[in-house]
Amino acid sequence: MKESVAQKKYDPGASDTEIKIGNFAPYSGPVSSYSVIAKTEAAYFKKINAEGGINRRKINFISYDDSYSPPKAIEQARKLVESDEVLLIFQPIGTQSNSAIQKYMNAKKVPQLFVGSGATKFGDPTKFPWTMGWMPNYQSEGRIYARYILEHFPNAKIAVFWQNDDSGKDQFKGLRDGLGDKASMIVADKSYEVTDPSIDSQIVTLRDSGADTFFSWAAPKGSAQAIKKVGELGWKPRFFLANVSTSVASVLKPAGLQNAKDIISSAYLKDSSDPAWKDDPGANAWRSFMDQYYPEGDKTDWNTIYGYAAAQTMVQVLKQCGDDLTRENVMRQAANLRDFSSEMLLPGIKINTSQTDFFPIEQMQLMKFDGEAWHVFGDVLSGDVGGHPGQ
Known part of the structure; x- marks a missing residue:
């Protein structure tokens, strides 16, 4: 049958x-x-x-x-x-x-x-x-940056600019958890609302904290404003940028490519600006x-x-x-x-x-912007948050 x-x-x-x-x-x-x-x-x-x-x-x-x-x-x-x-x-x-x-x-x-x-x-x-x-997830991303900082810049003084919602709080938590008992490396933080017309005062305050490492965890518009302001102030921190705001077209170009040079972020997708994928x-x-x-x-x-x-x-x-x-x-x-x-x-x-x-997706690779394109470096890293949220 x-x-x-x-x-x-x-x-x-x-x-x-x-x-x-x-x-x-x-x-x-x-x-x-x-x-x-x-x-x-x-x-x-x-x-x-x-x-x-x-x-x-x-x-x-x-x-x-x-x-x-x-x-x-x-x-x-x-x-x-x-x-x-x-x-x-x-x-x-x-x-x-x-x-x-x-x-x-x-x-x-x-x-x-x-x-x-x-x-x-x-x-x-x-x-x-x-x-x-x-x-x-944002906490994994925060942990991956924390691992990199602990390994390469164990004496960093970190300032964090974050979006006042679940995404910003999640990323900030990942960074803090990843730094563990070294979380005191974070010397200042300022939040912003996604509807804020300007974020200049927050960036000035973070620069004045004496930090040498800066995190921008913001949506594209806020990140573009932050990159531009850091450049205008002549402040030269080690700059880490949220993965969601790495678009050359909608973030880095409006902020000024010269201001975005040497920014570090993370990737899990190929970037069309990277000649490696030509x-x-x-x-x-x-x-x-x-x-x-x-x-x-x-x-x-x-x-x-x-x-x-x-x-x-x-x-x-x-x-x-x-x-x-x-x-x-x-x-x-x-x-x-x-x-x-x-x-x-x-x-x-x-x-x-x-x-x-x-x-x-639970893996990412770090990448750096050279003024024209992003280039990935180092190994593929996992920022597994372990267990599941809510537990």
């Missing part, structure tokens, strides 16, 4: 011909430069559809503006789930916006998948089984995608690489789902990624998840 063909299973948002994916991003407001991520993802799904879709199903990507405002994020998430009836929400951007919808998404049992934030709270399968991050097959595939599907996109904008790699991860999960396009199976497959790699992840960095590990 022949085995019967496995039944197709669908939840709202999936059918024989379509997979409906929801998203919101800040197309307007203080961090609108991040909207490039959603635009790149939309372009990538267009490419997938042009090539026949996923298991013959086309992706219908519905993306709304939340202006980086939590109340608006709640409104857009409800619209996507209740009116558009999407199968899942993919890569919604921003720590505060995702914090605002997390309980709702889990109550509705709709995947909040590959969240566009590195806050550790988005990797807690026990409390929030329908929410999963994607990028390295003839790299993966980078070439990304370039031809940009030329064909997102020609108006800026290839020096790191957000295009991020959006491309995140979309590839989403496509991999949907491929693994086969004909079982239920929300439950989407989460099951998202928690079953084994050594998956986008062509734009740095060599040696792999995506791995399990039922108890909702942090897909």
